[in-house]
Amino acid sequence: MKMPLLLAALASLICCNLPAQTGDQPLPPPRVVTPDFNQFQLQGAGSCAATACHNGNRTPGTAGSEYSTWILQDKHSRAYEVLFAKRSKQIQQSLLKLPSLEKAHPEKNRLCLDCHVHPGIETAPKREAFHLQDGVSCETCHGPAEKWLTRHARAEWKDLSIAGKEKLGMRDTKTVTGRAGVCVDCHVGKPGSDINHDLIAAGHPRLNFEFGAYHANMPHHWNNARDKDSKLDDGRQSGPDFEARAWAVGQAITAQAALKLLAHRAGKESSTWPEFAEYDCFACHHNLQGKSQPRDRKRPPGSYPWGTWYFSMPRLLARRNKAPLSALDELEREMSKALPRRELVSKKALAAEKEIRLLVERLQDKRSGTKEIAALFSHLAGDDDQQLCWNDSAQRYLGLAALHNAWKDGGNPPPSLAPTLKEMAEVLRFPKGFDSPGPGFSPKIFRDKLLSLKKGVRGE
Amino acid sequence: MSKFWLFLIASLFLAGGIVFAQSDSGAKRKQDADTIYIGVANCAGCHSKKSPSKFSTEFVLMNEYDTWHKEDKHSQAYEVLENSLGKRILENLDDPAKKNACLNCHTVNIPAERQGSHFRLQDGVSCEACHGPAKKWLGDHQEYSWRLKTGSEKAALGMIDMRNRGTQARLCLSCHLGNAAEGKILTHGMLAAGHPPLPGFEITAFHQFMPRHWRLAKNVPFLQDPKLDKPPAPFKDPLVLKKHVHDLYQLQFADFEQTQMAVRNGIAVFQTSIQLLAEEARTVKDQGILDLAMFQCSSCHHELKKNNQPGAPARGRPRAPTWPAVLVPMALRHIAGPDQEQYTGLAKEYADQLRLLRDAVLARPFGDPRKMATSADKLAAWAGRIQDQAAKTNWDRQSARRLLDELGVSSQQKELDYDSARQIAWTYRTIQKEVFPEEAKGHVDVWKVLDRDMRLTIRPGKYLIEEHLTETFERIGKFDPAAFGKSFRGFGRGK
Numbered sequence: 001m002k003m004p005l006l007l008a009a010l011a012s013l014i015c016c017n018l019p020a021q022t023g024d025q026p027l028p029p030p031r032v033v034t035p036d037f038n039q040f041q042l043q044g045a046g047s048c049a050a051t052a053c054h055n056g057n058r059t060p061g062t063a064g065s066e067y068s069t070w071i072l073q074d075k076h077s078r079a080y081e082v083l084f085a086k087r088s089k090q091i092q093q094s095l096l097k098l099p100s101l102e103k104a105h106p107e108k109n110r111l112c113l114d115c116h117v118h119p120g121i122e123t124a125p126k127r128e129a130f131h132l133q134d135g136v137s138c139e140t141c142h143g144p145a146e147k148w149l150t151r152h153a154r155a156e157w158k159d160l161s162i163a164g165k166e167k168l169g170m171r172d173t174k175t176v177t178g179r180a181g182v183c184v185d186c187h188v189g190k191p192g193s194d195i196n197h198d199l200i201a202a203g204h205p206r207l208n209f210e211f212g213a214y215h216a217n218m219p220h221h222w223n224n225a226r227d228k229d230s231k232l233d234d235g236r237q238s239g240p241d242f243e244a245r246a247w248a249v250g251q252a253i254t255a256q257a258a259l260k261l262l263a264h265r266a267g268k269e270s271s272t273w274p275e276f277a278e279y280d281c282f283a284c285h286h287n288l289q290g291k292s293q294p295r296d297r298k299r300p301p302g303s304y305p306w307g308t309w310y311f312s313m314p315r316l317l318a319r320r321n322k323a324p325l326s327a328l329d330e331l332e333r334e335m336s337k338a339l340p341r342r343e344l345v346s347k348k349a350l351a352a353e354k355e356i357r358l359l360v361e362r363l364q365d366k367r368s369g370t371k372e373i374a375a376l377f378s379h380l381a382g383d384d385d386q387q388l389c390w391n392d393s394a395q396r397y398l399g400l401a402a403l404h405n406a407w408k409d410g411g412n413p414p415p416s417l418a419p420t421l422k423e424m425a426e427v428l429r430f431p432k433g434f435d436s437p438g439p440g441f442s443p444k445i446f447r448d449k450l451l452s453l454k455k456g457v458r459g460e
Numbered sequence: 461m462s463k464f465w466l467f468l469i470a471s472l473f474l475a476g477g478i479v480f481a482q483s484d485s486g487a488k489r490k491q492d493a494d495t496i497y498i499g500v501a502n503c504a505g506c507h508s509k510k511s512p513s514k515f516s517t518e519f520v521l522m523n524e525y526d527t528w529h530k531e532d533k534h535s536q537a538y539e540v541l542e543n544s545l546g547k548r549i550l551e552n553l554d555d556p557a558k559k560n561a562c563l564n565c566h567t568v569n570i571p572a573e574r575q576g577s578h579f580r581l582q583d584g585v586s587c588e589a590c591h592g593p594a595k596k597w598l599g600d601h602q603e604y605s606w607r608l609k610t611g612s613e614k615a616a617l618g619m620i621d622m623r624n625r626g627t628q629a630r631l632c633l634s635c636h637l638g639n640a641a642e643g644k645i646l647t648h649g650m651l652a653a654g655h656p657p658l659p660g661f662e663i664t665a666f667h668q669f670m671p672r673h674w675r676l677a678k679n680v681p682f683l684q685d686p687k688l689d690k691p692p693a694p695f696k697d698p699l700v701l702k703k704h705v706h707d708l709y710q711l712q713f714a715d716f717e718q719t720q721m722a723v724r725n726g727i728a729v730f731q732t733s734i735q736l737l738a739e740e741a742r743t744v745k746d747q748g749i750l751d752l753a754m755f756q757c758s759s760c761h762h763e764l765k766k767n768n769q770p771g772a773p774a775r776g777r778p779r780a781p782t783w784p785a786v787l788v789p790m791a792l793r794h795i796a797g798p799d800q801e802q803y804t805g806l807a808k809e810y811a812d813q814l815r816l817l818r819d820a821v822l823a824r825p826f827g828d829p830r831k832m833a834t835s836a837d838k839l840a841a842w843a844g845r846i847q848d849q850a851a852k853t854n855w856d857r858q859s860a861r862r863l864l865d866e867l868g869v870s871s872q873q874k875e876l877d878y879d880s881a882r883q884i885a886w887t888y889r890t891i892q893k894e895v896f897p898e899e900a901k902g903h904v905d906v907w908k909v910l911d912r913d914m915r916l917t918i919r920p921g922k923y924l925i926e927e928h929l930t931e932t933f934e935r936i937g938k939f940d941p942a943a944f945g946k947s948f949r950g951f952g953r954g955k
Contacts, residue, residue, distance in 0.1 A: 094775060197825070201776025274749075274825055276776070284760035288657070289933050301552050302652030302752065338826070339749035435764035 038120050040144035040169035044130035045070075045137035047149055054138075066221040067138070073219035079116040079135035083107040087203065094202035107132075114193040115186035141182045143171035174236035176249045177364050180211045184257035187214065188310075191264040197276035206281060206435075208309050210395065211250025212243065212402040228409055240410040241368045244376070247402035251313045252360045258310040259353035262331075266345035274339060280308040282390050282436050298386070299336050306335035308391035313399055314356060320379065321366075323359040327351035370411035374457065377403040377413075381453040390428065390437045393446040397424045400453065416456040424449045495618050496595035497570055499579035500525065500586045503594070506602070507587075519607055519682040520674065527673040528587070531921045534670070537566040537584035545654060545926045552653035561650075564643045565635040590631055592620040605692045607682070608704060623709070625721055626847060629663055629728035636661040637732050637784070640739035648752035656925055657757060660783045660879030662886035663725035664718045671920040678714040716855035718894045722887045723794055723863065726787030727850055729883075731843035733784035734817075738836035741829040749826045756781045758877060777822045783879035785814075786870060787887060788846075793866040794859060795849045806846075813839045860895040864888060864951075871948035876941040882914050885944075888951070889916065899951075906950035913944065 049055040049067045056064035060073055071077045082088060089104035092112075098104050106112045113121050117132050118140045125144075139145055147168040151157055157165075162172045172178030187209035189195055195207050226232055227246075230239040237245065265275045276284075283305045299305065311328065318325050331348040334340045368376070380399050388396065401421055407413040427445055431438035505511055508525040515522055528535050540546050541562055550559060563569040567581045568589045576595065588594055597617040600606055606614075611621030622628050636658060638645050646658060677683050686705040688695070695701040706712070713720055740750045755778040788810065796803035817839055820831035853859070867888045871881070889907065892900045900907070911917055915935060 198776045272824060276825060281764065285762060285764050287763050287933070287937055288757065288761050289930065300554065300649060301654075302647070302649040338752065433766050435766050438763075 037143045037169055037171060038124045040125070041146035042118065042124060042126040042130045042139050043145040043149055044127055045134040045139070046129050046131070047127075047145060048138045053153070061220045061223060063223065069219055069221035070138070074221070076136035076140075077134065080107065080113075080132050081135065083112055083116055088112075091199070091203040095199060111193065119185055119190075119193060136186075141171065141173055143169045145169065175364070176237055176242075176246045177253060177360065179215065180246075180250045180253035183209065183211060183214065184254055188254055188257040189261050190257065191261065191268075194261060194265065194271075195277065196265070196272055198272055200277060206277075208391075208394075209254055210398045211254055212247035213398050215246055215250065216243070216402075216405070237364065239367060241373060241406050243402050243409060244368055244373050244406035245363065245366070247399055247406075248317055248363045248366075249360060251317060251399075252356055252363055255310050255314040256353050256356045256360065258307075259331075259349045259356065263346045263349035263353070266340070266342040266349065269342070273342060274304075278306055278335065280305040280389055280391050283308075285436050303336045303338070305389065306332055308389050309395065312392045313395050314359065316380070317363065318355070318359050320376070321359060321362045323362055324355045327355050368406075370407060373403055373407045373410065374413070377407060378454065378457050381457065382447070382450040387443045388446055389443070390441055393441070393443070394428050396450070397421070397428060400424075414456050414459060417453060420449060420452050420456060495593035496574055496576050497568055497579050497588045497593045498576035498595050498598060499588075500529075500583050501578040502576070502598065503587045504529075515602075519680060524673040525587075527671065532670050532673070533922055533925075534585035534589070535583070536922055538563075538582050539584065540924065541566055543924070545924075549650065549654040553649065558650075561643060561645070561647075565646075585635075590620060590622060592618045594618070604688050604690070608692065608695060608701075608708070610708060625724040626728060626851070628721075629725040630732065632663060632666070633661065633728060633732040636666070637729065638736050639732075640736060640743065645736075645740075645751065646753055651753060656929055660883050661725075661729060662722065662883050662890075664722050664890040665886040665916070665918075669918045669920050676714075676717050677709055677711060678717070683709050683711060683714075713855045716860065716895065719860055719863065719891045720855055722890045723787075723791055724847065724850055726883070726887065727791045727843060727847045729784045730788050731840050731847060733781065734836050734840040734843060737780060737817075738833050738840055741827070741833035741836060744829045748829075750829060750832070752778075752826070755779060755826070756877075777825055780817075780821055780827075781879075782877055783883055786876075786880040786883045788843075789870060790863055790866040790887070791846060791850060793862050795846065795853060797853075797859065797862070809842065813842055857895060860891050863891055864896075867891075868948065868951060872945045874941060874945075876944065878914065878936045878939040881939065881941065881944045882916065885910050885914060885916055885948075888948075892951075903951055906947060909947050909950075910944075913939065913947070 045067065051057070052064075054064060054067040056062070057068040058065045060069040083106040086101070088106045089101050092098065092104040092106045092109065093101055096104075110122050113132070115136075117135060118124060118137075121132070125146075143166075145152075148157075148165065148170045151168070152165075152170065162174060162178070166172060171182060173182060184190075186193065187207060189207065195204055200206050227236065227238050227242045228240050232238045239245075262275075262278060265271055265278070266273065311332075315325060315328065317323075318328075327348055331345065331352050334344055334348060377400060380396055380403065386392075404413060404417055404421060424446070427441055427449060428437070429440070430436060431440065504525040506515060507520075507522055509523045510526070521527075541550070541559075546562075550562070560569070563581065565585075567584050568579075568586060569581070570579075574593070592615075594601075595618070597614065597619045600617065601614075601619065611624050611627075615621050620627060620631065622631070633639075634642055635644050646655060651657060683705060686701050687698070688701070691701055695704060737750075737754055740754050744750055759778040789807070792806040792810065793803060796806060813835070816835040817832065820835050821827040823831060867884050871884050871888075873880075876884075889900070892903070907916075913935070915932075
């Protein structure tokens with residue numbers, strides 16, 4: 001987890017303050033069709049870069065400057081370049097046990113290219129003008145432009161439905177569901193593009209995706225205000241509660257992707273098992289100390305805490321929205337064992353993924369007013385007395401920050417909340433030079449911050 | 461050569477088991493069924509200063525009970541189960557049946573039908589835990605002629621031959637490392653519930669911490685000048701008696717007693733740990749996974765640092781503990797003596813076997829149990845042969861010098877961990893003090909630094925280990941192999 005991201009999330013919530021609005025307009029039906037986008041030919045980012053089109057080079061986020069924003073500010077445009085860094089070579093050397101750094105060529109490795117350029121890039125049809133050098137470029141998120149490049153510049157393009165555009169290869173990035181769905185392929189991983197523990201141990205950063213924060217922090221090449229404008233009728237599920245919904249739907253979509261990946265990890269006999277990347281890094285990765293922490297009563301001492309990053313918030317949301325959780329609970333029990341049974345895990349992970357699908361449907365259809373957002377904020381600030389590990393705590397903080405954003409967009413949260421949220425980010429921050437929590441974090445310290453938030457909500 | 465060892469040790473991973481007692485354990489258990497543990501009260505009757513003992517102290521000190529009772533932590537082994545930490549661990553384990561697992565190491569955990577009327581579990585690790593059930597030998601061992609019997613004659617009556625270096629090391633290690641057959645396994649669950657981790661075990665150092673309730677052979681008056689009022693028939697001739705005692709107690713090596721003990725223990729630690737790994741691997745087969753405590757704690761338990769250099773191969777897979785193997789090169793050097801060719805041969809055997817085990821451990825997270833069992837069995841058998849060879853070697857100043865030289869080489873490994881470094885330092889100190897005391901005096905300052913960084917001198921006596929845990933973990937966290945290597949170069953070796 002990059003702490004600056006957390007802070008930036010916080011900063012972003014202080015900036016936006018739209019007029020209070022609550023809307024009840026019906027939303028478009030959930031996106032169900034996911035065509036195989038790689039049936040269309042990739043045209044290359046250059047196709048989008050005409051000055052008159054998306055390379056206007058004006059204020060980032062304004063219409064016509066999407067390419068400029070991406071190439072200047074967005075790390076996605078450097079995704080291929082980073083594969084030439086010494087660090088990337090070291091990762092491959094370590095992973096494949098290569099005799100020397102010179103033998104390492106991550107820029108030619110399919111696994112790397114799948115996420116550092118485009119999923120399935122090796123076999124995907126591409127024009128000569130498509131350059132790996134562009135990294136994660138326009139068409140990776142928006143879909144290969146073969147069939148829509150010319151058409152989408154015409155006036156009648158706007159009349160096409162989301163599904164109509166998808167048929168031509170343009171992915172849905174209007175709805176929250178669509179947007180999150182695009183990110184998770186790489187930021188959570190999918191069969192074939194998997195950042196497992198071997199790769200992390202070789203030096204690849206751990207993936208801990210949280211859609212709300214990533215979405216808020218990504219340099220926006222679109223007009224942020226339109227996401228929150230309930231008067232728009234272009235199917236984008238806009239409204240002042242956007243940030244809250246983006247967080248909640250993002251949580252569920254992310255959980256779905258994580259479960260699909262787990263089903264694959266468990267099912268594939270040749271892959272590494274048990275897969276440590278499924279567990280809470282800091283459950284094992286901490287210095288041993290003489291003073292023991294009070295233990296988590298939910299599981300036997302020395303067993304594995306599973307899914308603390310991906311599932312703590314979806315659980316809370318599922319309980320609140322009366323969505324089923326039984327398969328996820330069974331899965332957790334099995335995954336806490338030293339050697340979970342692969343077949344059972346695979347089966348249960350798919351069942352749990354179905355449960356979460358119901359949650360996605362409930363969440364994406366749900367519009368929340370300020371009152372509901374405040375109530376959910378209160379709920380996150382502490383409704384139980386369980387031991388929160390760093391992962392739980394960070395997820396809770398990110399949720400609270402997103403809800404606080406939405407609350408500000410729709411109303412006026414008590415002023416004491418923002419400073420407390422800032423303090424929370426500090427508690428979660430890793431010490432300098434470390435990639436794991438230091439003595440500044442403990443479940444108790446974090447809990448105290450939650451209590452002050454709760455008091456703040458009540459106006460104490 | 462140092463690079464070779466560096467590679468070996470760095471790529472090591474092990475854990476342990478029992479050495480030679482295994483083959484006859486079935487028969488032994490049958491024999492044990494009718495042996496009775498009589499309890500410390502029966503020993504205290506003579507082996508205490510407070511008892512009106514009619515026995516002289518020319519053979520044993522006769523205050524062993526006092527030392528154990530007043531100073532030896534073994535006597536509080538049961539008691540600590542009921543203090544705050546003990547209670548917390550049991551509570552965390554949530555399983556009353558687990559208490560029996562504690563008792564296997566924290567007392568002499570024998571069934572009621574084998575407990576004599578004075579036997580109490582509460583006495584902890586008491587006399588008979590190490591010396592064997594005394595019912596059958598209590599009377600005989602009070603005779604002066606008892607000390608002329610061989611170890612195996614005594615063992616036939618149930619007294620464990622603690623003068624046999626291998627037997628002694630095995631016995632200590634059954635708790636201080638683990639023994640699957642005897643149910644003495646410290647599991648990851650117990651550790652996570654709060655049990656302090658087992659430190660590296662170097663026998664001569666631990667004898668000091670106990671503290672010892674016996675004298676070294678060279679300080680035992682009877683052994684130096686064997687005389688008996690009424691010697692049994694074959695020993696009427698004083699020269700015959702003297703020769704018998706000399707052979708029985710290996711007095712030709714009396715000046716190298718501790719050196720011998722340290723080397724033999726170094727091999728026993730290795731063999732025990734490999735054997736334990738094999739047994740655990742056999743138990744779980746394909747159905748499960750070895751207990752996490754079989755692996756090197758620091759494989760997983762370390763903080764994550766930014767920009768740490770990708771280095772050792774197969775990162776991300778837990779390794780088996782490295783410290784039990786750290787003295788093996790020294791032992792091989794000792795066995796080969798000045799014969800470089802023999803040494804190279806032994807080292808190659810070792811490296812080849814070790815590679816097989818390493819591949820099995822790293823095959824997947826927590827290892828491939830089937831392959832681990834096979835390779836660990838072979839390696840343990842090899843270690844057994846090394847132990848046998850070591851028993852037949854000669855001990856003199858030259859061989860002691862070779863031991864120190866090899867330890868100097870071992871001390872310079874880049875990836876040495878705290879426990880391994882301590883094994884090296886403890887062994888070096890023992891040999892240097894015993895064989896080259898004048899050098900030890902010249903290196904007082906080096907020892908001061910090593911002692912500060914690694915607490916080589918542990919205060920003997922009864923106190924709670926848990927009170928020092930925080931400090932211990934801090935010290936382990938601060939340990940720097942480079943600084944250790946540098947300190948060690950102060951001895952003028954290890955180039």
